[in-house]
């Protein structure tokens with residue numbers, strides 16, 4: 490699937506440019522209607538009675554086209570229009586005029602015997618909460634117990650945010666055009682969409698590029714060319730030495746999981762920097778991961794002054810007292826790439842400005858932060874940035890902090906200070922388990938350690954984390970995630986055409 494995601498405004502701009510370049514809007518609408526009719530025909534046997542529910546805009550226009558085509562193909566079709574027919578304008582009015590069947594009012598809904606419904610009420614033009622007759626119609630659609638194919642978006646889902654605008658259709662399939670929109674990936678939109686199909690309606694790739702999208706679906710197509718793959722001639726220091734900073738005695742498990750994940754994710758060497766009182770606890774159970782006694786912030790500074798330590802990860806069970814704060818300061822003052830998670834973020838509760846100040850003191854250095862919603866809310870306590878749609882918040886936080894932000898969840902959003910962002914869609918529900926975030930922090934540290942740029946590193950880490958969750962399957966505990974990474978990495982190498990004997994990537998055309 491194509492990786493660019495277009496905002497509603499970008500899609501309208503691509504549409505406008507395509508029309509200006511000579512393709513009539515009605516042609517685009519016809520192609521959209523064909524794609525919807527094809528999707529319905531693929532799903533429902535011929536002669537299944539269908540009901541198309543049209544709204545007052547161009548989404549409804551697409552519905553009129555689909556109804557006409559399905560009727561021509563032999564489906565007994567009925568069509569309901571919300572609002573007076575005279576309100577239809579432009580291409581939608583023209584498409585309504587070409588529809589030969591009866592246009593019925595919403596009141597007849599309950600009397601219609603349908604085997605499927607095409608939802609063409611609202612798409613990209615939904616701009617306020619749905620109330621009254623429209624809300625009532627959506628409730629009836631959902632209550633009908635009949636599969637729904639949605640045109641562009643399930644009506645009620647905001648295309649930019651994935652949020653439900655009061656009420657929303659629940660579809661089994663959504664047919665969208667040109668590229669997916671953020672609302673197809675962001676929750677709860679993604680669930681309401683069912684399967685998403687992208688139809689080509691003749692908007693060229695050049696037009697999409699010209700519109701300048703900066704949002705992507707997270708996957709190897711986005712960052713694969715920056716993913717570090719070791720070759721036969723590389724020694725382990727090429728992959729860097731990562732440091733994970735342990736919490737105090739009795740709270741060391743989290744960092745060991747992060748450390749193991751970092752090693753599995755390809756860091757050349759991994760060291761757990763351990764307070765003295767926790768040394769036995771850490772050393773007793775670590776083997777390939779090394780342990781170093783690090784007595785406080787000054788000792789951490791000394792350790793990572795060595796440039797072979799490329800990346801530092803800290804936060805999981807670090808603590809939130811002054812000693813922990815000093816450790817975070819030492820990491821941020823070091824010039825090494827840094828991943829901040831959990832307690833390292835809680836330490837800056839309501840003080841995002843202080844964190845930004847520390848990060849921006851070294852603008853070229855890479856910082857990734859991995860808050861879940863609770864940590865994000867604490868970080869921006871009392872700040873308007875705390876409110877609003879997830880994608881917006883992640884982007885504004887990244888710009889404010891000068892760091893790449895991974896705002897975690899079932900639809901983790903990764904945002905960079907330069908405005909680029911990605912939405913992750915491969916996380917299985919069972920990935921939300923104790924310690925899962927610690928593992929992600931470890932993988933992210935490993936990606937930075939291997940020299941990936943911060944945005945790509947964060948995207949790759951989040952994707953690998955999701956894949957490992959899928960690979961481990963239901964019932965997983967966080968310890969399973971690092972163990973699933975080898976299989977996930979092998980599959981990724983295959984996808985990236987990496988020769989497993991040499992680590993070389995197959996040249997194009999080979």
Ligand SMILES: NC(=O)C1=CN([C@@H]2O[C@H](COP(=O)(O)OP(=O)(O)OC[C@H]3O[C@@H](n4cnc5c(N)ncnc54)[C@H](OP(=O)(O)O)[C@@H]3O)[C@@H](O)[C@H]2O)[C@@H](O)CC1
Pocket residue numbers: 500501503504517518521544545546547548549550551610611612613614615616617618619620623640641642666690
């Ligand atoms: N872009 C493309 O390339 C192509 C786009 N195409 C299609 O066009 C669709 C976008 O069409 P669109 O812009 O006309 O918007 P649409 O979703 O029909 O809704 C607008 C209407 O709904 C109304 N309305 C809004 N909110 C409301 C509410 N809460 N409650 C009640 N009413 C509400 C609003 O009314 P008003 O605000 O004027 O009162 C207006 O009448 C897009 O999703 C795709 O399917 C294809 O044809 C192919 C090419």
Ligand SMILES: [K+]
Pocket residue numbers: 548608609610611612639640641642643644
């Ligand atoms: K719709």
